[in-house]
Amino acid sequence: MKLTMNRREHLLLACFILPAFFIYTLFFLGPVIGSFFYSFTNWNGFYQTMDFVGLKNFKNLWSDDIFIKSLKNTFVFTLFVVILQNGLAVPLALAMDSKIRSKQVLKTVFFVPAILSPLVVGYTWLYIYEPQNGVLNTLLGMLHLSSWEQSWLGDPKFALYSIVAMAVWQYTGYSMVIYLANLQTIPGDLYEAAEIDGAGGWTRFKSVTLPLLAPSITINVVLSSIGTMKAFDIIFVTTKGGPYYATETMTTLLYTTAFTKSSFGYGTAMGVVMFLFVFTVSLIQVLLLRRREVHG
Numbered sequence: 001m002k003l004t005m006n007r008r009e010h011l012l013l014a015c016f017i018l019p020a021f022f023i024y025t026l027f028f029l030g031p032v033i034g035s036f037f038y039s040f041t042n043w044n045g046f047y048q049t050m051d052f053v054g055l056k057n058f059k060n061l062w063s064d065d066i067f068i069k070s071l072k073n074t075f076v077f078t079l080f081v082v083i084l085q086n087g088l089a090v091p092l093a094l095a096m097d098s099k100i101r102s103k104q105v106l107k108t109v110f111f112v113p114a115i116l117s118p119l120v121v122g123y124t125w126l127y128i129y130e131p132q133n134g135v136l137n138t139l140l141g142m143l144h145l146s147s148w149e150q151s152w153l154g155d156p157k158f159a160l161y162s163i164v165a166m167a168v169w170q171y172t173g174y175s176m177v178i179y180l181a182n183l184q185t186i187p188g189d190l191y192e193a194a195e196i197d198g199a200g201g202w203t204r205f206k207s208v209t210l211p212l213l214a215p216s217i218t219i220n221v222v223l224s225s226i227g228t229m230k231a232f233d234i235i236f237v238t239t240k241g242g243p244y245y246a247t248e249t250m251t252t253l254l255y256t257t258a259f260t261k262s263s264f265g266y267g268t269a270m271g272v273v274m275f276l277f278v279f280t281v282s283l284i285q286v287l288l289l290r291r292r293e294v295h296g
Contacts, residue, residue, distance in 0.1 A: 032275070038268040045264030057269035067270065069245050070253040071277075073160060077249060078228040078281075080164045081171075085224050086217070088172045093179035094209075107180075110173035118170070122237030125166045129153050129238075153239050156246035163235055163247055167228060175220045182216035183209070211292075218289040222282055229278050250274045 039057055043050035061067050092110060096103050113121065128135045129152040137149040152162040186209065194204045232251040235241065241248035241256065250270060258267025 035268050035271055035275075038265055039272045041265045043265045044262045045258060046262065050265070053265070057266050058273070060266065061269060061273060066245055066248065067250075067253060070241075070248045070250050073245075073247060074229055074249045074251075074277075077160060077164060077167075077231070078225055080161070081167045081228045082221060082224045084164070084168045085172050085175055086220050088168065089175035089179055089220065090213070092172065092176040093183055094205075096176065096180050097183045107177075110176055112173070113170045114174035116170065118231075118233035119237055121166060121170050122234045125162075126153070126238055129162060154243055156244050159239055159243060159246045163238060166234055166238070167231065170234075171224065171227070175224065178216050178220055179213060182213055186212050214289070214292045217292075218286065221289060222285050225285060226278060226282055229274075229281070250277070 038050075040052055040054055041050040042053050042057075096107055096110075100106070131137060131149075131151040131154065134152075136152065140146065140148045150158055152158050190208050190212075191204055194208055199207065230251060231249065232255065235247055235249060235252050236255070239247045241252040251274070254267050254270045254274065257270060258264045261267075
C-alpha cells in the first residue's frame, strides 16, 4: 500500500514537472542541440540542402582575424563592465543603507535605467555622444575642455569604452539593489561588537561587511558577466560592431555572419563557441566566488 502511494506521489509530481520540461525542451534544449548539429554543416539558412563539413567551421574560426578580434572585444567589454558596475554598486548600496534623507528617491533614480530597453538606452546615448551637438561634447566645450571632445563612437580608440560606460550606467542600479538587500540582512550586533573592539569604518567594512556580501558578489558578478557577454542590442543600435570592428563582439559578429552574410552554419559554430565560452567563464566564477562565502 505504501509502495502504491509512493508511485502515485511520483506520478503526480511528474505531471507537474512535465509541462515545464516540455517547454524547456522545446524552446531551449531543442534549439541548442540543433545549433550543435548545424555548426557541422555549411547550411546557408535558406535552402534545405546542406553538406556535413565536420570541424571545418571551427577550424576556420581560429584563423578568422575578425572572430579573434570579436573574442578579445567581448573579453575586454565584459571585464570592464563587471569591474566598474560592481565597483560602483557597492558604495552606492552602502550609501542607500545609511541615514541619507533622500535615499528613497535616489534608489529610484539609480534603478530606473535598469528597466529601460537597451534600444532606448542606445538611442539616448547616441544623442549624448553625437560629435557636433551632443550633450557630452557640448558640456566639455562649456567647461573649456574642447581638447577632450571626441567622436566617441566613431573613433576606434574610444568606441568600445564608450559602450562600456553605457552598460555600466544602465545596470549599476540593478546590482546596487541586490547588494542593498544583502546589506539589510547583516545583523547590527556584528557592527556594534566590531566598534567596541575599536574597529574603524574601513576595518568594519573589510572584516564584517565585505565577507558577508560574498553571496551577492557571486550573484552580481555572474549575472553581469553573462549579460555582458551576450550583449547585442546596445552595441548593434549604436555602432553595429564598428568602426573597423572596434566594437565587434561575438554576438554582433554571429548575427551579421548568420543572417546578413547567409552563412548560417559558420555563424552557428560561432554561437556554439560563445555558449561554451559563457558556460566556462560562469562556472569558473561560481566555483571561485563560492569559496569566499561565509557559511553557517
